[in-house]
Amino acid sequence: MNAPVLAPAAADRAEREERHEVASRGLRTTRRRRLRRRSVVTVVLAALAVVLSVTALMLGDFKLSAAEVLRTLAGQDEGAAHFIVMELRLPRLVLGVLVGTAFGLAGALFQSVLRNPLASPDVIGISQGASAGAVVALLAVGATSGLVVPLSALAGGSAVGLLLYAVAWRGGMTGHRFVLAGIGVAYVCTSIIGYLLTRSDVKEAQLALLWMTGSLGQADWSLVRTLAVAMVVLVPLVAVVARGLSLLLLGDEQAGSLGLRPEVTRAAVVALGVALACAATASAGPVAFVAFTAAPVARRLLGDGTLALVQAALVGVVLVVGADIVAQHLLPADLTVPVGVVTGAVGGPYLIWLMASGRTRTA
């Protein structure tokens, strides 16, 4: 009686195991392919960042060869080349690298934790808060130089961050509340900026606009050092929350069952994003579109739906350093533009092209 029932069951089991075997083999191949793509993308991006950095140090009124640059960096070359590289070009490059990293990470953190591809710091008010702070300092107070502008930008950005926390935190943090409140605050800041721009002298308005575009021209070692200290604190913290963040992507319940406290993780990630965006914006202005575009581009390149934090940071670096090379050296000599103009002009079409030509899922 049992035999006829058992036999199909055994056959069934054998078949299931075989199917399982095939499936897991397929899974392994896919995983290996993904892993390979991941490392290729990462290595290529990193190499690109290095090449662009060396190029940035070579170019200028006084042209240097790659060998000279490397020798100078190694400390084997004194004199003119040393001064040009170490005092003029390197601070600007390092500032670009730090700012690119910070914006790339901040955008990636916000977009994934808030689950909205539009939710970069330049959309949810952090950049606008910082800009409003800087514009108030430039146009209303009349500050021109020194630390006043970066500090008031920092104050503006962090004030917006804190305000959003106060508003969005109600026994927990949902992305929905944070994003919408952020956009509301962003528009208020834009109104403040618009008011000051229309009520001030055109020349001064132009200066404020220059700041709001984002530029690396003000780079010196003291500024770089300050931002570097901030990054040394913040980047390891990003590494700490990264695991929790990728669990969060599974959904709150899944993440909770894996021992995570979603609200706390989310709040920590948002805080880090705010801090990164504020630090970078205070140093270089809200360099257009870097934070927005870095993560979508990185994710598109990987195509596996993972967090892509490292890759987003690398895309940010490549975008800022590359754009600064274009802005300084490749445009007509009578047209001097800040880096933020080029990041927008290059990043925008590139993202459009990726969207129009891509073959993998977007989000």
Added chain:
Amino acid sequence: MSAVLDPATPSAAPAPSGSASAGPRTTGATRGLLAVALLLVGLALVSLASLAWGARDVAPSAVWDALLAPVPGDNDHLVVRDLRVPRTLIGLVGGAALGAAGALMQGVTRNPIADPGLLGINSGASLAVIVAIAGLGVSSTSGYLWFAFAGAAVAAVVVYGAASLGWEGVTPVKLALVGAALTATCTSVITVVLLTDTRTLGEYRFWQVGSLANRPLDVLTAVLPFVLVGLVLALAAGRVLNALALGDDVARGLGQDVVRGRLLVVTAVVLLCGSAVSLVGPIAFVGLVVPHVARAIVGPDYRWIVLLSILLGPVLLLAADVVGRLVVRPSELEAGLVVAVIGAPVLIGLVRRSRAVAA
């Protein structure tokens, strides 16, 4: 029995069949109709305020006389007829267009933070206006009009075209990202011009803030047909948006032609937002906040959201304009500046109240 169990809605009891599903729908419709009635009253009130208040206050009776029996040479009547009537009409039309466009954008991108500018429309219009000022020396609002309109249309075509290429065709995420990318590109070009050309910056900064003042009526008559067609399309699109809100696959399963529906909505957005930008400048915030208010009142049904947004838009825009005239008399603040200051607390209040799950 069910009427006894549900004493809060005794009027819903006579519903003959399926009272469980008819109940909420009836209350939604009741709330919607009530809201429409209240908004019409509100619209009349802000319109009256917009006609009566400003640098010079005019008594309501004088406003009435100015409209019906104007006395030539009477300064009050002159102010009302020549300045305030055009301004109020422009606020009504611009606000309705922005409100409807915002509701459509949020529906078609399925993203609650979409605003009418998201398709790149505002930046395309701004770029065209920059070209008009810097390249061609145009310096009047009626001169900007067609440039703004053409720029808006070109931007929308580029965004929709680029988003429709590639693997999956048009998806909400792609529309949003491509729109933002085009905005960044246009903004870069605009910034280059503004940083190198002081005269253009001097003109553009005022246009860019967004205002209802000093627009001649012929600008309004020029865009009115576009707005009307856009509003009709918007009202017709409610059902499409309701289907799209369920996701493309479900919408297709319900028999909805997703591609055509989306094209219809985008066309309406271009008509509405292009007109509004030409009329009042790039005031996107009206379109962002108004659909959220509408949603809080009537729930997720886009047929009602669109209708209420059309009414709420002008209420917000005109209220902002009136407040802007009153706070720094005899000077004034542009409506585009005030809208955010009024709208942002409303938005934040709504957001705080909502128990919505993470989007």
